[in-house]
Amino acid sequence: MKSAYELALERMDAQGIDRPSATTLSDETKQAIADARALTQSKIAELEILHRDQMAKLTDPVKRMEQEEFYQRERETLTRDGDTKVDRIKAAAEGK
DSSP, X not given: OOOHHHHHHHHHHHHTOOOOOOOOOOHHHHHHHHHHHHHHHHHHHXXXXXXXXXXXHOOOHHXXXXXXXXXXXXXXXXXXXXXXXXXXXXXXXXXX
């Protein structure tokens, strides 16, 4: 009897999807990824603090909505940039 993992790999092969990478990351690479994620989280935390401060000061509903939209865009950008950094670190470790 095959495991669920083996069945999933067979389905991936049948659909032409690349198998997941089985390479393990070195401690150095893991630390670089952790550092990149920590930096991203600290930037997001800083943005959130500034956002809350701005929202507390604003009374105009239109300005509050604009501030909220700005916050959401910036948060998405920071998250995307952080994910890109992690992907680059992993790619460099795999030798791509």
